[in-house]
Amino acid sequence: MPLSEFQLIARYFAGLSPPDAEGVVLGIGDDAAILRPPPGEDLLVSIDTLVAGVHFPPFLSPRAIGHRALAVNLSDLAAMGARPLWFTLALTLPEVDESWLGGFADGLGTLAARCGIALVGGDTTRGPLSITIQVHGAAAPGRALRRDGARVGDSLWVTGRPGLAALGLQRLQAGVADDDPACAAFLWPEPRLAFGRGLAGLASAAIDVSDGLLADAGHIAERSAVGIEIDATLLPLEGALGAIPLSEALALCLTGGDDYELCFTAPAAASAAIAGLAAAQGLSCRRIGTVVPGVGARCAGVETTGMGYQHFRESADG
Ligand SMILES: [Mg+2]
Structure with missing residues (x-):
């Protein structure tokens, strides 16, 4: 039986879910992932959507788009002083273009592996190109960096x-x-x-x-x-x-x-x-x-x- 579009897309992202990822009780494949946050740590969550032509110029290569979609989210964890753990991906594509998917998954996966963050779920739909990523990270209790702590004289x-x-x-x-x-x-x-x-x-x-x-x-x-x-x-x-x-x-x-x-x-x-x-x-x-x-x-x-x-x-x- 030929692969369905969704199975096809999932194949490109299989490598982004390492079997030994920290805190993943159950990864992709069920109705929801089961995640176990590091005991005693604060959990940090952030989400960003990138729409083609709005958040990035149309000439970007699929590899650069994949890198950017995760990098902007990881940057929010960096700004909070958090350690990356997991991410989910919602991908809206105008068509299933295997060469585009291969490049996108490569850019995304290379950065994910380097930063130690695991893909734990996703969704794909058809429509104008748009990428939503939600990242989860951890920080020691009360130690996350915030925007509201600046003091006169700093x-x-x-x-x-x-x-x-x-x-x-x-x-x-x-x-x-x-x-x-x-x-x-x-x-x-x-x-x-x-x-x-x-x-x-x-x-x-x-x-x-x-x-x-x-x-x-x-x-x-x-x-x-x-x-x-x-x-x-x-x-x-x-x-x-x-x-x-x-x-x-x-x-x-x-x-x-x-x-x-x-x-x-x-x-x-x-x-x-x-x-x-x-x-x-x-x-x-x-x-x-x-x-x-x-x-x-x-x-x-x-x-x-x-x-x-x-x-x-x-x-x-x-
Ligand atoms: Mg930010």
Whole structure:
């Protein structure tokens, strides 16, 4: 008997459910998965939907789409300082295209294996291309990083090169080859899981940079009921960002988004430990501002209204 469409699709994802996955009492194949959370730990849950043409540009390869769909969700666990455990996948496809499925499953599965997260369930339907992933992670009780813990006097930090992904998207749209470092930053975002876990106990608040540095720092400010002052002279405008006009680099860095770097606050006493953590992981991490009394996040001397950059991640809920 020929495989049904659903059996066919399931075959591409079989390798994403390792038999020895932690806490999986019963995986794919029944009406529901049975999962046993690590005893005494907090369970963290996050969900994101990516719609073709809305959350990612149509020219992305299936492999890059598979990577991105999981990476943006893992980035939310990273921002909470959580350890990834399990995910579920709901896939809506216009047609069953085996070459597309193979690439998508490869991009998704490579990242899943590297980050130690197991697929425990899924659903497939026919319709315009859309991918929903729900991730589950664990953290020691009360140790998860939140957005609401920033205190006046804390420092503001960011990992990596925010703005580089937005520059990469511009270059991809202009036809630049995808091995350009900026293009790679957009195509292959790396969830900062190990760094996020290391920040637990050091950072007072954290978020991942999906909507743009200024907007995401603003989410910390709002949830913590403080102001955040970014110092433009401290922003990491180096490499490809240092080679373009300063005003453009600043706009991309502050409003670009799609970076999936971590932005966080921490008391000054934690600065040396944070620098040591970053050095140990070979990750660049820069102090870029200060938590002050007030409302919202701003960057003195930089007018960001009307910068007009449009990125492919429009929602502010992740
Ligand atoms: Mg997020």
